[in-house]
Amino acid sequence: MTKLDRLARSVIHLGELVARLEAKKVSLRILGMGVDTGTPTGRLMVNLLGSIARFEREVMLEHQREGVAKAKAEAEAEGKYKGRAPTARAKAAQVLSLAGKPGMTKEAIAAELNIGVASVYRILRPQRASI
Incomplete structure (x- = not known):
């Protein structure tokens, strides 16, 4: 792996992934950061970086x-x-x-009014139900 932010959806998900990897006797290495979850320092760094990423996301959403x-x-x-x-x-x-005019297709109506054919069907649908 080269980036941590693409690995998990949340800090909890990240913790679950690391735990699943540890259960299989493997560790996660983030090459671009020099972090390895096989060491206590590496696990600390993954948790800190995940928490910081979550904080940044929450601040961005608050500003939005x-x-x-x-x-x-x-x-x-x-x-x-x-x-x-x-x-x-x-x-x-x-x-x-336009729909009331003889020989006028839904496609022709859409083209003339510069709207989608689906919109023409949607507008005409209540008319069909009442007939």
Whole structure:
């Protein structure tokens, strides 16, 4: 192995992997770091590095949550943060109008309105159920 951060999903998972390896009488060597779990120092280093990686991840997620909350708060004040603009649903009336024309296929409707064929089917589905 050359990197520890790609080995396990969590500190607990890392500990379980090391324990499974030790049960098979083998050790984990992280070549890029010079760490070997066959020694007490190596096991300490793997645990420390795993804990530090978890800490960094939690701090990054906390900063991300703060950034999203700040963006939403600013958006409410300025009207910016509204998410993705609706595309096909906004054209539902046009889809229904074109669908009423004779010989108009769902593919042709999608091409004319620049939306996906699946969106045309989705908009027309409630109409079919009521017929």
